[in-house]
Amino acid sequence: MTILHYIHDPLCGWCYAATAMLEAARARPEIRLRMHGGGLWHPATRLRDGQRQHILEADARIAALTGQPFGAAYRSLLADPETVLHSRPAIAALLAVPEALAPAMLRAIQRAHYVEGQRVVEEGVLVSLALALGLEEAAFRAGLAAAPVEAHINTTRRLMQRVGATSFPTFLAERDGNTEIVPHMDCYEDAAAFVARL
Template structure:
């Protein structure tokens, strides 16, 4: 049985966006050696859903400056316009559900789909509470829009998504994004927060060796 890597993240998380190029390269590098699973963490759900205020907008902007300085990932003008809109609501549930639809329908596309989803939010400032945004991306990956929407709206998907939120809590990560490698019931934290590709790659190679 191959080792597993759990990628614990949230589609609304700017640091996860900063890590998107790195984790995509990691997936391509190790996908034949390791089983990868994206685990949406539910950063902003239920009582933690965020309504935009000037103070919260300023907090995000200040955080994004550090993200760009460290990772080089830029944020779009349309995204910053969205942050100025008092009608903006940041809810992690729709994005988490969308990722799970792709996992259920086409696991191989999940990392590329996630990266495209993040671009729509952090560059283009799209309303990520709109199922049409997610279904349009799915069509670009060859997934029928109606099939996507049917899965997206199902009770089974909601149950699956909240089970993943619980699982993310059980993994006991301290921040997003995090990579956890599991092999023979032994686990190792590969990365927490943003790290460059070569550093993450080295950690995985060492962890695979130490857990065998």
């Protein structure tokens, strides 16, 4: 059994780019996934022009490399000076769902953000995504309110410091008590090669 530790952020474009790698790994029964949200946009941030341009350039590279879609509504969201990027609500949503549903919730958040241009910092948007996954609204809202987000982000950042991780995403493979970083930068176009590396 290999434990794949996925250090990510729901609002990280390169984590969105890594979707095929993550799904290919999850399809293998000998691999167990553990997700660690790192808080890329924490605290809440309104984008400056330079940040916005950097994101758009990265998005173009991601689309060309992986085929991942970026919708017009998302580009409009980025262009809106009132848009706030904040990782905390999305990470709370991942902690509020059963662990087995967290990857599906992550995909739903990413699609809502990158394709549909929804404001995933808003609780109502996150609730609608949870309902679409078949979750019960009151239970999900209670989970959101109780999610230990700050502790989770702090734990993730300590893990990153311990293993020398400096960016999102980072993949760690744990086997027999030993943990090592799994190189992935050359696998965005070849998820099978990433799985073979595990």
